[in-house]
Amino acid sequence: MKRKKEPIEILLQPINEFLHKEASGGILLIIFTVIALAWANSPWAASYHQLWQTHLKIFSGSFSLNYSIFHWINDGLMVIFFFTVGLEIKRELLVGELSSVQKASLPIAGALGGMIFPAILYVLFNAGGEAVSGWGVPMATDIAFVVGIMALLGPKVPLPLKVFILALAIADDIGAVLVIAFFYTSQVSIAALIIAAIILIALIILNKLGTKSLIPYTFLGILLWLAFLKSGVHATIAGILLAFTIPASSRYNTKTFAEKVKSLLDKFNSAGEHGDNVLANESRQTDVMALEESCKKVLTPLQRFEHGLHPWVSFFIIPLFALANAGVTLAGLDIMDALFSPISLGIIVGLFIGKQAGIFTFSWIAVKLKWASLPDGVTWAKLYGAGILAGVGFTMSLFIAGLAFSSESMIDLAKIGILTGSLISGIVGFILLKASLGKPD
Numbered sequence: 001m002k003r004k005k006e007p008i009e010i011l012l013q014p015i016n017e018f019l020h021k022e023a024s025g026g027i028l029l030i031i032f033t034v035i036a037l038a039w040a041n042s043p044w045a046a047s048y049h050q051l052w053q054t055h056l057k058i059f060s061g062s063f064s065l066n067y068s069i070f071h072w073i074n075d076g077l078m079v080i081f082f083f084t085v086g087l088e089i090k091r092e093l094l095v096g097e098l099s100s101v102q103k104a105s106l107p108i109a110g111a112l113g114g115m116i117f118p119a120i121l122y123v124l125f126n127a128g129g130e131a132v133s134g135w136g137v138p139m140a141t142d143i144a145f146v147v148g149i150m151a152l153l154g155p156k157v158p159l160p161l162k163v164f165i166l167a168l169a170i171a172d173d174i175g176a177v178l179v180i181a182f183f184y185t186s187q188v189s190i191a192a193l194i195i196a197a198i199i200l201i202a203l204i205i206l207n208k209l210g211t212k213s214l215i216p217y218t219f220l221g222i223l224l225w226l227a228f229l230k231s232g233v234h235a236t237i238a239g240i241l242l243a244f245t246i247p248a249s250s251r252y253n254t255k256t257f258a259e260k261v262k263s264l265l266d267k268f269n270s271a272g273e274h275g276d277n278v279l280a281n282e283s284r285q286t287d288v289m290a291l292e293e294s295c296k297k298v299l300t301p302l303q304r305f306e307h308g309l310h311p312w313v314s315f316f317i318i319p320l321f322a323l324a325n326a327g328v329t330l331a332g333l334d335i336m337d338a339l340f341s342p343i344s345l346g347i348i349v350g351l352f353i354g355k356q357a358g359i360f361t362f363s364w365i366a367v368k369l370k371w372a373s374l375p376d377g378v379t380w381a382k383l384y385g386a387g388i389l390a391g392v393g394f395t396m397s398l399f400i401a402g403l404a405f406s407s408e409s410m411i412d413l414a415k416i417g418i419l420t421g422s423l424i425s426g427i428v429g430f431i432l433l434k435a436s437l438g439k440p441d
Contacts, residue, residue, distance in 0.1 A: 024148070024314070024315070025144040025147070025148060025314040025315070026145045026146075026148020026149065026151075027148060028314070028315060028318075028319045029142075029144055029148075029318060029319060029394065031319070032319040032320070032322040032323045032326070033322045033323075033326040033394075035323060036323045036324070036325075036327035037419075039327060040327030040330075041328075041329060041330050041331065045329055045331070048327055049329075052069050052073075052324050053068050053069075054068060054069050055067065056069060065229075069324070070324055073320060073321055073324050074321070074324075074325070074402060075229060075234070075236070076225075076235075077317045077320065077321070078236055078317070078321060078399065079235055079236050079238055079239040080239065080312070080313060080317055081236075081239070081317050081395075082177070082236040082239030082240050082243075083221070083240070083242055083243050084239075084305075084306060084309050084310060085173050085177075085239070085243075086177075086239055086241075086242065086243025087302055087306045088306070089170055089174055089240075090244055090246070090248065090302060091306070092167065092170045096170075097164075097166065097167035097170075098167060098170060098171065102372075103167075104171075105366055105371050105372035106164065106366055106372035106373070106374070107164055107167035107168040108171045109363055109365070109366035109372060110164075110171075110358075110359040110362055110363045110366075110387070111169075111174075111359075112171075112175075113357075113358030113359050113361050113362025114139075114168070114172060114355050114358040114359040114362075114387070114390055115172065115175045115358070116358055116362075117350075117353075117354040117355070117358030117361070118138035118139050118350030118351060118354030118355055118358065119138070119350070119354075120354070121349050121350045121353060122134065122137065122138050122346035122347060122350045122354075123135050124346075125342045125343075129342065130410075131342060131343045131346075133404045133405070134343060134346070134400075134401065134404040134405060134410075135404075136176070136179045136180075136183060136400045137347050137350070137393075137397050137400050137401045137404060137414055138346070138347045138351045138393060138397065138421065139172075139350075139393075139400075140172060140176045140397045140399075141168070141169045141172045141355070141390045141391075141392065141393055141396070142392050142393055142394040142395045142397070143169040143170075143173075145392040145394055145422070146165060146169065146392055147165075149429065149430050150165070150389070153437065156437040157433075157437065158375075158377035158378055158382070159377075160375030160377050160378050161382055161383070161386055164375055164378065164383070164386065165389070165390065168359070168390065169390070173396070176396050176400065177236075177237070177240050179400070180234055180236065180237065180400065180403065181233065181237050184234065184400065184404060185232060185234060188232040188233060189230060189231045189232050192227050192228070192231035193227075193233065195227045196227035196231060196238070199223050199224045200224060200241055200245070202220055203217065203220050203242065203245035204245055206220070206245070207245050207246070210247075211247070212247060212251055212297075213301075214301055214304060214305060217245070220242075221238070221242040224238045224241065224242055225239070225242075236399075246301050247300060247302065248301075250297060250298050250299060250300045251298075252294065252298040253298075254298070256298075257294060257297070260294045264287050264290055265287075267287050268284055268287040268288070268291075271284045318395060321395065321398075321399075322394075322398075325399075325402065325415070326398065326419070328412050329412070333412075338412075338416050339416065339417075341413050343410060343414055343417060344417035345417070347397070347414060347418055347421055348420050348421040349421075350421070351393050351417075351418070351422060351424075352391050352421050352428070354391075355387060355388070355391035356387040356390070356391060356425075359383075359387035359390055360380075360383065360384050360387050363383060363387075379436065382433065382436045382437065384436075385429055385432040385434075385435075385436050387429075388428055388429035388432060388433070389425060389426065389429030389433065390429075391421060391422065391426075391429065392422045392425050392429070393418060393421065393425075394418060394419075397422070398415065401414035401415065
């Protein structure tokens with residue numbers, strides 16, 4: 001019998017449908033970016049900047065953490081974002097599109113080109129100046145935006161093309177993390193790094209011992225974050241390292257799980273009449289809880305972390321990051337001068353020209369040298385359109401800009417470049433990819 005929906009389910013259905021759409025994360029990013037820009041240029045602009053500079057202090061005895069809300073978001077919440085990125089990277093390396101040389105060759109080649117070309121173009125615009133340190137800004141791809149734009153194109157987008165761009169973005173993330181770790185690190189505290197290394201070893205031991213509970217990894221992960229926070233190496237690296245210690249094996253294999261579930265369902269069915277409420281049947285309550293525990297045991301800790309954190313990252317952390325970082329006060333700025341400044345222009349050209357040129361060129365070379373092959377259903381025109389979309393570098397680009405520049409004026413110019421370059425890449429990429437989907441292969 002079809003179950004009658006509760007009133008609250010009917011009320012929340014539109015929200016649930018939105019949250020389960022591929023484009024939802026990108027749509028929220030756009031909304032919060034627009035809010036940030038509008039707020040930063042409204043009569044209440046002062047409150048926008050004051051809010052993020054408000055300090056929140058956590059202390060226990062002589063130990064204290066006293067940072068601005070902006071700092072808590074970028075060095076705290078974003079660690080969770082990088083942790084989920086690390087989980088995705090590990091999953092792709094183990095069982096996904098980066099798990100074999102044959103699968104990984106094309107997206108890795110494209111990602112390398114998509115990082116090298118933008119960095120070179122940016123340096124050409126800023127060589128010899130202080131702003132040259134921002135060469136890492138146009139290297140990144142914002143997967144939430146790209147997936148969202150592809151979702152707007154509907155089912156015509158070939159699945160292999162989606163897989164290619166997702167794998168490319170994961171490879172791109174690996175490059176961005178390495179750039180942050182090696183090139184955007186401040187003065188290092190050896191003592192804090194030694195503590196971080198000890199915690200990391202403890203996490204690896206937990207993995208080797210077969211620990212599947214999420215609690216010890218969460219506790220040690222927080223300690224690892226604190227150690228990196230005090231070390232001078234950017235705290236978000238802790239998220240990536242933690243992700244690689246999370247087990248990718250489960251307590252139950254599929255055979256054991258199937259047998260366990262069958263046994264529990266048989267017990268459940270024989271414990272009372274069909275249609276009875278489990279509230280009045282203690283035996284069935286026990287069976288249901290055992291079934292729930294079995295479901296946990298067949299999922300790996302990596303999957304459980306990833307599935308549990310994904311909604312928080314997509315619908316809270318990243319939109320909040322956009323709200324705190326995308327606001328640029330345009331009052332007093334000459335927009336044309338800002339757009340054509342070496343910083344902005346270098347980022348715009350890097351994202352729009354560098355990304356597409358690098359991805360297409362390196363992918364073409366890899367195919368011609370027979371290191372890789374075009375996936376089924378993917379033409380060069382479709383790959384080129386996807387390469388332009390990869391120039392949407394929003395989240396990671398904003399993050400790297402905050403590390404690369406210490407001057408607020410330079411950061412504002414970088415934000416203008418990121419927003420403009422990402423907007424152009426998104427619009428042109430959407431149009432060209434849509435046009436390529438209408439052509440015969």
